[in-house]
Amino acid sequence: MRNVKLIIEYDGTNYHGWQKQKNAKTVQDTIESAIKGLTGEKAELTGASRTDFGVHALGQVANFKTDSNIPGDRFSYALNRILPDDIVIIESQEVSPDFHARFKSKGKKYRYLIYNSRFPSAILRNRAFHVSYKLDFESMKKAASYFLGTHDFSSFRASGSSVKTSVRTMTDVLLERDDKIIKFEISGDGFLYNMVRIMVGTLVDVGMGRINADDIPKIIESKNRKSAGRTAPAEGLYLVEVYY
Structure with a gap:
């Protein structure tokens, strides 16, 4: 069988996350249904990241594996004719039989958007975290810098994770502001359950003066979820890129 790789863009607002579930619409089962409609095959789609509801x-x-004779680079065109407007295959190609989207991944890059304004945005209501309080951006930027490097990020892991280790290496961290939009980007070799959302929630608490920026190393060292800040909502989170 041939192995086809897809790069996918989607708005997660109307989906219960990536991974298929009983009695819930997800991104994975929507694309699998499109593949079946196109090829007649019941394909098993493997995603690099199991993004949550609203992400x-x-x-x-x-x-996915296929016996279809459709050229790998044409799957994007064919599937986009079938898929709903909030899911787009931006690239497709045939890859080696041993390529596995999740197990071959060497890292990921995430982005989180905060809309910092007195009133919410009608346009960004499902695409950014609205924070009405004035935020100390410089303190947030200082706090974010402490995430760089290799650490045990247990303090930034939600319950329900069964990973063997909480040690991860963050290679790039960016926090920048453009008027009302604060953008947080972080790249690393792996991420724990809700890790980026807890990081952002902690940065917002720093910006509001609830947590001191220089306390971030202590929070990391504590390995205690209760010492970190809130969990930011799902709608501001974007999976930007997967590294191989």
Whole structure:
């Protein structure tokens, strides 16, 4: 069988996350249904990241096996004719039989948007975290810098995770502001359950003066979820890129 890789952009607002579930619409089962409609095959789609309900993607990666004779680079065109407007295959290609979107991944990049304004945005209501309080951006920027490097990020992990280790390496961290939009971007070799959302919630608490920026190393060292800040909502989170 041939192995086809997809790079996918989607608005997660109307989906119960990536992974298929009983009695719930997800991104995975929507694309699998489109593949079946196109090829007649019941494909098993493997995604690099199991994004949660409401989380978006600019560069989710997935792969599936097929006996179809459709050229790998034409799957994007064919599937986009079938898929709903909030899911787009931005690239498709045939890859080696051993390529696995999740197990071959060497890292990911996430983006989180905060809309910092007195009133919410009608346009960004499902695409950014609205914070009405004035935020100390410089303190948030200082706090974010402490996430760089290799640490045990247990303090930034939600319950329900069964990973063997909470140690992860963050290679790039960016926090920038453009008027009312604060953008947080972080790249690393892996992320724990809700890790980016807890990081952002903690940065917002720093910006509001509830947590001191210089306390971030202590919070990391504590390995205690209760010492970190809130969990930011899903709608501001985007999977930007998967590294191989």
